[in-house]
Amino acid sequence: MTTIENKLADLAKKSAALEPDENTRNAWLNTLQNYCNNYINTLSDKPTFNQNTQLNLADLRIDNHKKTLDSLLKTYTKEVVDNGLKPSSGGHIGYVPGGGIFTSALGDYLAAVSNEYAGIFYGSPGAVSMENELTNWFKDLFHFPSDAVGNLTSGGSIANLIALTAARDAHQIKGEKIEKSVVYLSPQVHHCIHKALRIIGLEDVIVHHLILDENFRIDHIKLEQQIKVDLQQGLHPFCIIGSAGTTDTGAIDPLDILGDISKKYNTWFHIDGAYGGFFILVDAKKDAFKGIEKADSLVIDPHKGLFLPYGLGAVLVKDKKAVFKSHHYFASYMQDAFTDDILNPADVSPELTKHFRGLRLWLPLKLHGIEPFIACLEEKLVLTEYFRNQLSALDFKVGPLPDLSISYFWYPTDEKALENKFNETLMTEIHKDGTVFFSSTVINGSYVIRMALLSFRTKKETIDKAIEMIKRCLARTKKQLDI
Ligand SMILES: Cc1ncc(COP(=O)(O)O)c(C=O)c1O
Numbered sequence: 001m002t003t004i005e006n007k008l009a010d011l012a013k014k015s016a017a018l019e020p021d022e023n024t025r026n027a028w029l030n031t032l033q034n035y036c037n038n039y040i041n042t043l044s045d046k047p048t049f050n051q052n053t054q055l056n057l058a059d060l061r062i063d064n065h066k067k068t069l070d071s072l073l074k075t076y077t078k079e080v081v082d083n084g085l086k087p088s089s090g091g092h093i094g095y096v097p098g099g100g101i102f103t104s105a106l107g108d109y110l111a112a113v114s115n116e117y118a119g120i121f122y123g124s125p126g127a128v129s130m131e132n133e134l135t136n137w138f139k140d141l142f143h144f145p146s147d148a149v150g151n152l153t154s155g156g157s158i159a160n161l162i163a164l165t166a167a168r169d170a171h172q173i174k175g176e177k178i179e180k181s182v183v184y185l186s187p188q189v190h191h192c193i194h195k196a197l198r199i200i201g202l203e204d205v206i207v208h209h210l211i212l213d214e215n216f217r218i219d220h221i222k223l224e225q226q227i228k229v230d231l232q233q234g235l236h237p238f239c240i241i242g243s244a245g246t247t248d249t250g251a252i253d254p255l256d257i258l259g260d261i262s263k264k265y266n267t268w269f270h271i272d273g274a275y276g277g278f279f280i281l282v283d284a285k286k287d288a289f290k291g292i293e294k295a296d297s298l299v300i301d302p303h304k305g306l307f308l309p310y311g312l313g314a315v316l317v318k319d320k321k322a323v324f325k326s327h328h329y330f331a332s333y334m335q336d337a338f339t340d341d342i343l344n345p346a347d348v349s350p351e352l353t354k355h356f357r358g359l360r361l362w363l364p365l366k367l368h369g370i371e372p373f374i375a376c377l378e379e380k381l382v383l384t385e386y387f388r389n390q391l392s393a394l395d396f397k398v399g400p401l402p403d404l405s406i407s408y409f410w411y412p413t414d415e416k417a418l419e420n421k422f423n424e425t426l427m428t429e430i431h432k433d434g435t436v437f438f439s440s441t442v443i444n445g446s447y448v449i450r451m452a453l454l455s456f457r458t459k460k461e462t463i464d465k466a467i468e469m470i471k472r473c474l475a476r477t478k479k480q481l482d483i
Pocket of ligand 1: 095096154155156157158160190192243245246247272273274275276301313
C-alpha cells in the first residue's frame with residue numbers, strides 16, 4: 001500500500017465508530033427505548049418543577065473520555081431532566097406549554113437518520129413538497145389564498161421576524177421613512193415582536209401601545225382615532241399587529257375589524273397566533289377567529305397549539321414579492337439548485353440548511369388524523385373553565401373569562417396593600433412545591449398567577465392535583481404571613 005493508502009486505512013479504522021453496526025444500533029435503541037418508556041410512564045408521578053440550579057458541570061463538559069450510553073443517560077437524568085421545568089409534563093401550566101407528542105419524536109428520529117435536505121426543492125423534492133403541503137394545509141385552515149407563501153420555522157419568534165421583515169420590505173420602510181412610520185400593537189403583544197423590530201432595523205419606528213378593553217382586546221375605536229391623529233401629523237401608519245391569543249391573558253383581538261381598518265388606511269396587517277391560532281380547529285371557537293384571513297401575515301406555532309416538542313413554528317405571508325426581497329438569493333455555487341416554479345423554504349427564511357422539521361408534524365398528522373388534536377384543544381378550553389370554577393370555590397379571584405385557555409387568578413386579602421405580597425409569597429410556595437408549575441405576571445399593576453393550559457398531557461386529574469397543591473401552598477402562605 002502507498003503511504004496515502006496506509007493513512008486512509010488508518011483514518012477509516014479510527015473514524016469507523018461514527019457508523020455503528022446494526023447490533024450496536026439495536027442495543028443503543030433498546031436502551032433508549034427503555035429509558036423513554038420509563039420517562040413517559042412515570043412522568044405524571046414526578047414534580048413538574050425543581051428549583052435546583054446546582055449542576056455537576058464536570059459531567060457535562062466535553063473531553064475525550066468515552067462513556068457508555070447507560071452512564072450518559074444517568075447524567076442526563078441527574079443534570080438535565082431532574083432540574084428546572086419539565087415541558088413534557090401535563091403539570092406544565094405556566095408560560096405557554098408545548099408538550100412533545102411521541103409520534104413527533106419518531107418524525108425527528110427519521111428526519112435525523114435520513115437527513116433529508118429540506119431547504120431547496122432540487123435537494124429533496126419530497127421533503128420540500130411535504131413541507132409545502134403542510135403550509136398548504138395551514139393556508140386552508142386560515143383561509144389564506146393558495147398563492148400565499150409559508151415557511152416552517154424553528155418557533156414563533158423567527159416566524160414573527162420573517163413576517164415583519166416582509167412588512168418592512170412591502171412598505172419600503174428604510175432611511176428617513178423609519179422615524180415617521182408607526183406600528184400599532186397591544187401592550188400585551190409577545191415581546192418577540194419588539195425584538196424582531198429591533199433586529200430588522202426598525203428600532204426607531206414609532207410604536208403605539210393601544211388601549212385595551214376590559215377583556216384585554218385592542219379597542220379598535222381608539223386605534224382608528226390614533227391613526228387619524230398620526231396622519232394629521234404627517235406620520236406614516238405602517239403596520240397593525242393583532243394577536244390571536246395573547247400570552248398574558250389569552251385574548252383574541254377583534255381581528256375582523258382590525259383587518260378592515262388596516263385595509264382602509266393601507267397598512268400591513270400582521271397577526272401573531274403563535275399561542276392561540278390552532279384553536280380555530282375547535283368549532284365553538286371559529287367565530288372568534290373571524291377576519292384572520294384578512295391578515296397580510298400570520299404566525300402559528302405547532303410546537304404550542306399542536307403539542308409538538310419544541311422546534312416548530314410557522315409563518316404565512318400573502319405578498320411573495322415582499323418575502324423574496326429579503327430572503328431569495330442567487331449564488332453561482334447554487335446554480336444547479338435553482339428552480340423557478342416550486343417554492344424553496346430557503347427563499348422564505350434566513351435559513352439555508354435546516355433541520356427537516358416538516359416530518360415531525362407530517363408524521364403525527366398522518367398517523368393520528370386531525371381529530372385527536374381538535375379534541376385535545378377543546379379539552380384545554382373545558383379544563384380552563386373547570387379550573388376557574390375550582391379556584392373560585394376556594395375564594396380565589398379569577399380574571400375575566402378568557403377567549404382561550406390562558407387565564408389568571410389571585411387570592412384577595414382584606415388589606416389591599418398586602419395583596420401583591422401575599423400572592424408573590426404564594427407563587428414562591430407553589431414553585432417550591434413544584435407538583436404543578438404556574439408562572440406569574442402583572443395585570444393592571446397587580447401581581448397575579450397565570451394559568452396556561454396547552455399541554456396535551458394536562459387532564460382533569462392534573463387540575464385536581466393542582467388544586468390540592470394550591471390548597472397546601474395557600475395554608476403555608478397564610479401561616480408565613482400570619483393571616
Ligand atoms: C403569542 C406568542 N408569540 C410568539 C411567541 C414566541 O414563540 P417562540 O417561543 O416559539 O419563539 C410566544 C411564546 O410563548 C407567544 O406566546
